[in-house]
Amino acid sequence: MNEIPPIQGYVIISALLFAIGLTAVLVRRNAIAVLMGIELMLNAANLNFVAFWRYHGAERMEGQVFAVIVITLAVAEAAVALAIILSVYRRFRTVNVDQINLMKG
């Protein structure tokens, strides 16, 4: 029970997943793909919460409580953001974030 892989493994996966999600947010043109990057970053944060919960003895449940709340908020965020994207699509006929520049000075 003690011979589990060290926490570095999980934390490094989480850091790489966060960087990949950040890349998606920065370089993709489609707003839906940008949202996918945000979901990847939220998952990286959740993985960290659960890993640190596990490696601090798993006595207190704060890590998992936080993860559940983050998943809930991710769902709400995805629903509202996709609704906004559909609304933008009806207005502009595109969801490419570099073509929606109505407020550009």
Next chain:
Amino acid sequence: MIASLWQAAVEAFLSGSFLYPLAFVAFALGTLVPAVLVVVSKNIVHAALWLLVSLASVAGLYLLLGAELLAAIQILVYCGGIVVLFLFAIMLTPGVGDPEVRVHNRQLFWGFIAATLLAAVALHLLSSEPWRVVSTANLTDVTGRLAEALLGPYVLAFEVASVILLVAMIGAIVIVRAEPRE
């Protein structure tokens, strides 16, 4: 029979036999490689399906960490809900998911550099830190203790989350219903 097999598998995982590292590496690759494909796929539908694989592998990592309820929630909510929502949104915005259209913007180079720098700094800091590990993990009745924590000390966060879900649902309906004024 299945219960005893499951028990044996869990014990084999937790006893540090070869299965645990194998599963860990499999889930780690299953998380990271599809995530990269989400970034580089030309077809947005393929990106959504790779996202499904990546999120399901994160659920596997939760299982390895001993958070069964969270793994189930991950599968139900992300794979069953959010990815389907993404696919709906992709299909309701026709023409945008056309693979012929350029999928990356002009920040491709600098975005890649920024993310690589972030990953390099994070990896350097994380691998140089000697992590103190509590070896006596209490993994009995994780789900029950999570429920007690959610409805005990954290009941306020629980209720606020339910209100947020209601507000998000109503808000999404209102935003999508509003016709653009001509």
